[in-house]
Amino acid sequence: xxxxxxxxxxxxxxxxxxxxxxxxxxxxxxxxxxxxxxxxxxxxxxxxxxxxxxxxxxxxxxxxxxxxxxxxxxxxxxxxxxxxxxxxxxxxxxxxxxxxxxxxxxxxxxxxxxxxxxxxxxxxxxxxxxxxxxxxxxxxxxxxxxxxxxxxxxxxxxxxxxxxxxxxxxxxxxxxxxxxxxxxxxxxxxxxxxxxxxxxxxxxxxxxxxxxxxxxxxxxxxxxxxxxxxxxxx
Amino acid sequence: xxxxxxxxxxxxxxxxxxxxxxxxxxxxxxxxxxxxxxxxxxxxxxxxxxxxxxxxxxxxxxxxxxxxxxxxxxxxxxxxxxxxxxxxxxxxxxxxxxxxxxxxxxxxxxxxxxxxxxxxxxxxxxxxxxxxxxxxxxxxxxxxxxxxxxxxxxxxxxxxxxxxxxxxxxxxxxxxxxxxxxxxxxxxxxxxxxxxxxxxxxxxxxxxxxxxxxxxxxxxxxxxxxxxxxxxxxxxxxxxxxxxxxxxxxxxxxxxxxxxxxxxxxxxxxxxxxxxxxxxxxxxxxxxxxxxxxxxxxxxxxxxxxxxxxxxxxxxxxxxxxxxxxxxxxxxxxxxxxxxxxxxxxxxxxxxxxxxxxxxxxxxxxxxxxxxxxxxxxxxxxxxxxxxxx
Numbered sequence: 374x375x376x377x378x379x380x381x382x383x384x385x386x387x388x389x390x391x392x393x394x395x396x397x398x399x400x401x402x403x404x405x406x407x408x409x410x411x412x413x414x415x416x417x418x419x420x421x422x423x424x425x426x427x428x429x430x431x432x433x434x435x436x437x438x439x440x441x442x443x444x445x446x447x448x449x450x451x452x453x454x455x456x457x458x459x460x461x462x463x464x465x466x467x468x469x470x471x472x473x474x475x476x477x478x479x480x481x482x483x484x485x486x487x488x489x490x491x492x493x494x495x496x497x498x499x500x501x502x503x504x505x506x507x508x509x510x511x512x513x514x515x516x517x518x519x520x521x522x523x524x525x526x527x528x529x530x531x532x533x534x535x536x537x538x539x540x541x542x543x544x545x546x547x548x549x550x551x552x553x554x555x556x557x558x559x560x561x562x563x564x565x566x567x568x569x570x571x572x573x574x575x576x577x578x579x580x581x582x583x584x585x586x587x588x589x590x591x592x593x594x595x596x597x598x599x600x601x602x603x604x605x606x607x
Numbered sequence: 608x609x610x611x612x613x614x615x616x617x618x619x620x621x622x623x624x625x626x627x628x629x630x631x632x633x634x635x636x637x638x639x640x641x642x643x644x645x646x647x648x649x650x651x652x653x654x655x656x657x658x659x660x661x662x663x664x665x666x667x668x669x670x671x672x673x674x675x676x677x678x679x680x681x682x683x684x685x686x687x688x689x690x691x692x693x694x695x696x697x698x699x700x701x702x703x704x705x706x707x708x709x710x711x712x713x714x715x716x717x718x719x720x721x722x723x724x725x726x727x728x729x730x731x732x733x734x735x736x737x738x739x740x741x742x743x744x745x746x747x748x749x750x751x752x753x754x755x756x757x758x759x760x761x762x763x764x765x766x767x768x769x770x771x772x773x774x775x776x777x778x779x780x781x782x783x784x785x786x787x788x789x790x791x792x793x794x795x796x797x798x799x800x801x802x803x804x805x806x807x808x809x810x811x812x813x814x815x816x817x818x819x820x821x822x823x824x825x826x827x828x829x830x831x832x833x834x835x836x837x838x839x840x841x842x843x844x845x846x847x848x849x850x851x852x853x854x855x856x857x858x859x860x861x862x863x864x865x866x867x868x869x870x871x872x873x874x875x876x877x878x879x880x881x882x883x884x885x886x887x888x889x890x891x892x893x894x895x896x897x898x899x900x901x902x903x904x905x906x907x908x909x910x911x912x913x914x915x916x917x918x919x920x921x922x923x924x925x926x927x928x929x930x931x932x933x934x935x936x937x938x939x940x941x942x943x944x945x946x947x948x949x950x951x952x953x954x955x956x957x958x959x960x961x962x963x964x965x966x967x968x969x970x971x972x973x974x975x976x977x978x979x980x981x982x983x984x985x986x987x988x989x990x991x992x993x994x995x996x997x
Binding site: 426429431432433451452455456458459460464466470472473474475483484486487488489490491492531535 | 621
């Protein structure tokens with residue numbers, strides 16, 4: 374099994390040295406294999422989102438090392454991290470983070486802008502992606518004209534537009550209804566079937582039946598790992 | 608290599624189109640920013656145009672005028688010069704013609720008019736008779752179009768001025784001139800009449816010397832150093848030109864300096880407007896970075912937005928300045944450059960739009976918008992995306 378993500382003694386401290394200092398992550402060591410469905414689980418405030426942010430490189434650890442695809446990305450420059458996210462990581466945020474005034478297809482396509490993909494091609498690819506996610510009737514609609522589930526699917530389409538190796542979703546079920554949750558699970562499993570690594574941060578038990586590896590966090594510490602066999606290379 | 612260049616070009620084009628689309632999408636912010644920039648730039652552009660217009664007219668007048676102006680030296684200032692110098696100057700080598708002139712000022716009702724006493728044959732070529740005829744007889748005058756319009760003066764009308772109420776003057780002609788600023792409030796009369804009017808018989812305020820080409824500065828030096836008693840003050844054409852240029856550059860400089868203060872005060876206002884919707888922008892930048900945009904790409908897009916806004920604002924400010932000058936005759940701003948004209952000038956204010964102030968206006972707009980947004984964008988883009996989106 375190929376290791377795709379590895380962390381070594383990762384700490385994340387907010388307001389370091391100040392009276393309001395918060396230790397969000399404490400000495401996190403974990404390993405994630407390619408093409409696994411991974412669940413980061415824990416109560417609210419346990420550090421799930423912080424850990425997801427750190428391993429997705431949208432936040433930097435205070436201490437420790439993060440290895441992505443075998444490389445120590447803790448030493449990467451801002452440019453290097455942007456390139457890595459652009460090519461290999463797709464992010465789905467809890468509140469979707471869609472740009473309010475842009476129609477769905479533009480929200481999906483803007484990661485392609487710095488790649489020099491021209492508008493016609495951007496639209497073609499976005500429409501294709503939105504159609505796959507059954508949003509063909511919402512292509513020109515801005516987010517405020519869509520339901521939570523639809524907005525999430527637009528966010529998924531945006532995460533997938535560059536065909537990333539890893540898809541990470543933060544609390545993906547918190548802002549959508551039951552029907553949309555079912556759709557979401559279908560999409561994530563389909564992506565896993567296509568060889569992607571799926572990492573979900575959630576306290577929702579709905580993912581328990583789907584995840585192959587589960588990291589349990591509490592107070593910023595990794596307290597349990599389910600399917601520990603995954604950690605031992607055969 | 609070629610592929611990379613094409614990719615780079617496509618990326619820059621994409622950023623340009625995205626920036627333009629952002630401007631169009633954020634209409635309120637864009638309109639406010641453009642209006643604010645126009646409000647800051649247009650008075651400056653108008654002022655510089657007026658200054659350049661006046662300078663141009665002045666230089667035209669100087670160019671058309673005499674080669675040497677001679678007055679008496681009264682404690683370092685210009686004083687009346689006796690007419691017996693006329694013959695002495697005429698005898699000098701290189702002199703073509705010499706004639707006396709009286710230039711004085713007097714109130715016409717509440718308007719300060721300039722009275723010029725001159726020989727009819729020496730009337731400047733730039734003066735065009737609009738109505739009536741030139742002065743020929745004693746007591747006859749020609750008045751500038753501005754003064755005539757303001758007080759309803761027509762050929763045949765008689766008037767007197769408070770400085771010498773016993774002398775009755777009769778309007779014989781109304782004239783216009785290339786240099787509106789000098790001609791508008793002018794009253795032209797015969798030299799002898801002016802001498803009588805100002806009670807200065809046998810003297811002129813200055814003597815105008817026309818020379819053969821190349822003799823101007825030599826003769827000026829010769830007259831200056833001839834040891835006259837009382838001593839004379841001599842100004843040649845080049846010197847007068849320099850005075851004018853320096854004077855207007857100084858005024859434009861003072862205006863620009865004063866304006867810079869107002870400009871500096873405008874920066875915080877623009878910062879606020881540039882940062883209009885900054886929270887939303889901060890989040891947007893965070894999302895862009897999270898989805899793979901680089902800081903320099905975000906900065907490029909924002910810089911292009913500012914550039915497009917500046918490219919729109921500067922020509923609009925120039926256009927507004929043209930409208931202000933054409934329809935409102937440079938109201939409020941012109942009085943800084945032309946004394947005693949009040950809020951609305953009674954004559955067409957001269958103006959000239961030169962490329963340099965236009966380029967400077969564009970640069971000012973760029974600086975203002977860049978200062979307003981690039982730093983805050985960089986601060987947002989340089990932090991981890993998770994922090995920007997928080």
